[in-house]
Amino acid sequence: xxxxxxxxxxxxxxxxxxxxxxxxxxxxxxxxxxxxxxxxxxxxxxxxxxxxxxxxxxxxxxxxxxxxxxxxxxxxxxxxxxxxxxxxxxxxxxxxxxxxxxxxxxxxxxxxxxxxxxxxxxxxxxxxxxxxxxxxxxxxxxxxxxxxxxxxxxxxxxxxxxxxxxxxxxxxxxxxxxxxxxxxxxxxxxxxxxxxxxxxxxxxxxxxxxxxxxxxxxxxxxxxxxxxxxxxxxxxxxxxxxxxxxxxxxxxxxxxxxxxxxxxxxxxxxxxxxxxxxxxxxxxxxxxxxxxxxxxxxxxxxxxxxxxxxxxxxxxxxxxxxxxxxxxxxxxxxxxxxx
Numbered sequence: 001x002x003x004x005x006x007x008x009x010x011x012x013x014x015x016x017x018x019x020x021x022x023x024x025x026x027x028x029x030x031x032x033x034x035x036x037x038x039x040x041x042x043x044x045x046x047x048x049x050x051x052x053x054x055x056x057x058x059x060x061x062x063x064x065x066x067x068x069x070x071x072x073x074x075x076x077x078x079x080x081x082x083x084x085x086x087x088x089x090x091x092x093x094x095x096x097x098x099x100x101x102x103x104x105x106x107x108x109x110x111x112x113x114x115x116x117x118x119x120x121x122x123x124x125x126x127x128x129x130x131x132x133x134x135x136x137x138x139x140x141x142x143x144x145x146x147x148x149x150x151x152x153x154x155x156x157x158x159x160x161x162x163x164x165x166x167x168x169x170x171x172x173x174x175x176x177x178x179x180x181x182x183x184x185x186x187x188x189x190x191x192x193x194x195x196x197x198x199x200x201x202x203x204x205x206x207x208x209x210x211x212x213x214x215x216x217x218x219x220x221x222x223x224x225x226x227x228x229x230x231x232x233x234x235x236x237x238x239x240x241x242x243x244x245x246x247x248x249x250x251x252x253x254x255x256x257x258x259x260x261x262x263x264x265x266x267x268x269x270x271x272x273x274x275x276x277x278x279x280x281x282x283x284x285x286x287x288x289x290x291x292x293x294x295x296x297x298x299x300x301x302x303x304x305x306x307x308x309x310x311x312x313x314x315x316x317x318x319x320x321x322x323x324x325x326x327x328x329x330x331x332x333x334x335x336x337x338x339x
Contacts, residue, residue: 008048015046020054023072023110032061032070036105036114040064052296056226060117067117068104073226077113080226081106083154083203084115090149097219098145118221123240123261124210127247132257136264138213138220139240143233143269145219151203157229159195161206162284166191169291173310176294176302184287184310190317191284196277201230208236210243210261237273238281241265245282245312246289249305279316286313 015028026035033041044063051057059070071077084103087093093102093116101115123135155161166188174181205212207227214221241262248258290309293299 010046010048012046015048016051016053016057018053018057020074021057021072021111023107023112024057026110027059027070027072035110035112067119069101069113069115069117071113071115073111073113075111076108077106077111077226078108079154080228081113083225083228084113086151086153087149090151092145092149098142099216099219099221100225101221101223118214118216118223120214120216120221122211123213123215123220124243124247126215127210127244127254127257127261128251130257132254132260133264134215135210135213135244135257136261136266137268138215139208139210139237139261139265140268142208142213142220142222143236143272146203146236147233147272149203152201152230154203154229156201157204157206157227157231157235158198158201159280161229161231162235162281162288163188163192163195165288166284168295169287172291172294173287173302173306176300177306180290180302180307180310183314184290187283187287187310187314187317190314191280191287194280194317196234196274196280198232202233204229204231204233204235206231206235206239208239210240210247213240232273232277232281233269234273234277234281237265237269237278238283239285241278241282242285242289242309245286246305246309249308279319283313283316286310286316 012027012031015024017028018024031042032044032046033039041061041063044061047060049058049060055074057072059072061068061070081103084093084100087100088102092098093100101118104114104116106113121129123138126132126135170181170184170188173184205222205225206229207224212222212224214223244258244261248255286309290302290306290313292303294302
């Protein structure tokens with residue numbers, strides 16, 4: 001469910017003491033076995049996969065032949081628990097084909113979700129491993145699976161939500177780098193002026209990063225649904241493509257594989273997404289990613305490649321329907337500046 005480099009083995013007593021995460025503090029002080037009322041978990045090995053102080057933590061637990069995920073939040077995770085439950089009812093939490101983790105249990109008071117473990121390399125890892133086309137095909141398979149279910153619930157995640165994120169991103173980029181912020185602001189104005197018409201809302205992940213799509217062998221597994229909501233399929237399509245763009249910027253050696261992933265995705269989603277709307281959401285997502293870390297205060301300087309991401313966002317915002325890849329050409333026409 002996470003790349004090996006993202007995990008670190010720990011014991012309950014070694015977990016961070018975070019008063020904003022009561023579930024984490026309870027596991028640290030009482031142990032996983034008592035928190036989950038399962039004595040056999042006394043022997044469980046824990047791995048920390050993600051920790052954002054004051055916000056959330058993701059643990060992996062292994063014991064005997066069991067392996068599962070424990071997600072601990074500062075805020076009420078009831079909505080996320082509900083999306084896993086509903087997707088299971090709709091047949092998207094099975095043992096084959098496109099799927100999401102199964103909700104095993106949850107504790108509203110301790111703000112803990114326990115989910116089944118999905119094993120497989122992420123789409124971002126596939127790009128690094130020279131399997132870019134496979135990464136794109138997995139994202140396509142998920143969108144087609146999602147398009148076949150009627151699950152209209154969750155907060156709005158359409159143009160308005162993206163424009164809000166763009167505004168926050170512009171402010172953060174401007175504070176860190178005024179020249180970069182100026183370019184981002186001009187792009188934001190274009191996006192505000194050219195918002196696409198939103199059709200029937202669908203269930204969207206809304207943070208469909210390449211790392212959130214896993215290769216399960218017979219289809220994609222999609223994890224981390226805490227930001228789900230209602231929007232057009234272009235919301236998820238644009239975010240996936242933006243993270244592929246980011247991979248090409250961060251790791252120039254995988255640029256060709258990133259292009260293959262993009263090509264496979266665009267080929268597979270013809271007829272499912274509107275090309276013009278897709279460019280808009282792609283550009284908005286690029287601005288969002290360019291400000292990663294700045295908006296949460298985890299960084300004071302823009303990420304490596306932020307200038308390239310902002311430039312690509314500006315290009316895509318200014319050239320609706322002009323993307324070479326959307327017309328079957330080569331991505332080389334898109335202005336790039338790899339560091």
